Amino acid sequence: MEKKHPTEIIRQALEARGLAGLSYRELHKLLGIRGFSRDTLWRMLSVGDIVRGEFYLELADRLGIDPHELLSAAVYWRMREREERATKEEKTAKKTLLESRPLIVGEALAGTENSLVFSEYDSPEALDPIALSDEEVYAVKIVGDSMEPILKNGAIVIVSKYRPIRNRDYIIVRLKSGHTYVKRVVLNRKQLILESLNPAYPPILVKRSEVDWMHKIVAIRLP
Numbered sequence: 195m196e197k198k199h200p201t202e203i204i205r206q207a208l209e210a211r212g213l214a215g216l217s218y219r220e221l222h223k224l225l226g227i228r229g230f231s232r233d234t235l236w237r238m239l240s241v242g243d244i245v246r247g248e249f250y251l252e253l254a255d256r257l258g259i260d261p262h263e264l265l266s267a268a269v270y271w272r273m274r275e276r277e278e279r280a281t282k283e284e285k286t287a288k289k290t291l292l293e294s295r296p297l298i299v300g301e302a303l304a305g306t307e308n309s310l311v312f313s314e315y316d317s318p319e320a321l322d323p324i325a326l327s328d329e330e331v332y333a334v335k336i337v338g339d340s341m342e343p344i345l346k347n348g349a350i351v352i353v354s355k356y357r358p359i360r361n362r363d364y365i366i367v368r369l370k371s372g373h374t375y376v377k378r379v380v381l382n383r384k385q386l387i388l389e390s391l392n393p394a395y396p397p398i399l400v401k402r403s404e405v406d407w408m409h410k411i412v413a414i415r416l417p
Contacts, residue, residue: 200250200267201242207257227252244272276358283330283357283412330356331412334366334376340390341376345414351376352413364411369404379408 222232237243254261336349368374380387388398
């Protein structure tokens, strides 16, 4: 059985206490939760935004709601929203792969000192993935052998600009120096370790402050 949304639980508690008719200004003043702005209250009750856990604990205390029920509902719906976003991006990536002309914006050289070479693949205004504001994903052709056997020379990878990057994901990262790498990333607090799959290429250590942008590889089309 699907859990109630935390907003629904809070609305039912407000109705049970005769507070449903109050304005957001009045309700915000009545609740008096430190750091909990009126705008946050509005987004939570009107749009269904998931707020921080400490706010739910304060709301549970003030409205007589079981804190476990409210927090577990918030966790459930936050995870569901993330899964829905991930599914949407995967569908977009698959659609891009199936189209007759995938959006290939360049070639990425898979080596230690490499760069993302943009060429004749697309129109001039789309030669940089950052400029593709209307696209969630773009495609890049791999040139080189540092990421074999997974990312082979000639493979087309579909890259998401917005999908969260997790430890040991395959990524394309551009540094402020202008170098661009196709690697597997190990995330540390102050630095990144850019790993190759081919043992002939040593890992590269990069400070987070040196990163211009980093995008996640979400699909591969082998050559």
